[in-house]
Amino acid sequence: MNTDMESLLSRRSVRSFTEEQIADEDLLLILEAGRLAPNGKNQETWHFTALQDPQKLRALDELVVGPNNSFFYHAPTLILVSIQLGSAYEKEDTACALTNMMQAAHALGLGSVWCNRINNNHDIDTQLSDYGIPEGYRVTGTLAVGHVKGDYPPRRKPKEGTITIIRA
Numbered sequence: 001m002n003t004d005m006e007s008l009l010s011r012r013s014v015r016s017f018t019e020e021q022i023a024d025e026d027l028l029l030i031l032e033a034g035r036l037a038p039n040g041k042n043q044e045t046w047h048f049t050a051l052q053d054p055q056k057l058r059a060l061d062e063l064v065v066g067p068n069n070s071f072f073y074h075a076p077t078l079i080l081v082s083i084q085l086g087s088a089y090e091k092e093d094t095a096c097a098l099t100n101m102m103q104a105a106h107a108l109g110l111g112s113v114w115c116n117r118i119n120n121n122h123d124i125d126t127q128l129s130d131y132g133i134p135e136g137y138r139v140t141g142t143l144a145v146g147h148v149k150g151d152y153p154p155r156r157k158p159k160e161g162t163i164t165i166i167r168a
């Protein structure tokens with residue numbers, strides 16, 4: 001099987017990371033994959049904030065889940081996707097960007113997981129001015145990225161009965 005296809009089929013969510021930070025060039029490639037993702041009418045009403053400052057990461061955890069807990073599994077990098085308020089394709093664009101970034105992370109040998117806490121808590125949106133979210137944007141999804149600690153999860157067995165093919 002071609003390696004792009006192999007990479008696509010073997011990506012899994014990773015929830016255990018080493019403390020080592022990811023390389024700058026890998027971060028830039030992941031962000032590039034995010035901003036080149038398909039998006040509604042190619043309006044690109046998104047912004048990507050890569051958070052790598054350990055103090056800020058801890059403070060964000062404290063804000064979202066309280067002390068001694070991590071909604072992004074203590075990953076060394078958290079990418080926040082924010083979308084301009086009123087964008088018609090908020091959810092779709094967020095999903096496309098996050099999926100592209102997950103696949104990019106996997107292709108680079110890194111682990112990632114979509115972390116869905118901030119966007120479920122509208123109270124937190126207003127407290128993110130210190131996190132590089134542009135005025136008039138709201139966080140719609142976050143991606144934890146890092147080096148995988150332990151074994152990479154095996155390929156998932158998809159649910160049966162979820163495909164229909166209609167031929168002439």
Ligand SMILES: Cc1cc2nc3c(=O)[nH]c(=O)nc-3n(C[C@H](O)[C@H](O)[C@H](O)COP(=O)(O)O)c2cc1C
Nearest residue numbers: 011012013014015071095113114115116117153156
């Ligand atoms: C919309 C969405 C929200 C998710 N939120 C979380 C989350 O908050 N925390 C988490 O650990 N995983 C989260 N995930 C990851 C899913 O649990 C994961 O994709 C699913 O179990 C399938 O496993 P796989 O990604 O390893 O194939 C989310 C995935 C999606 C698409």
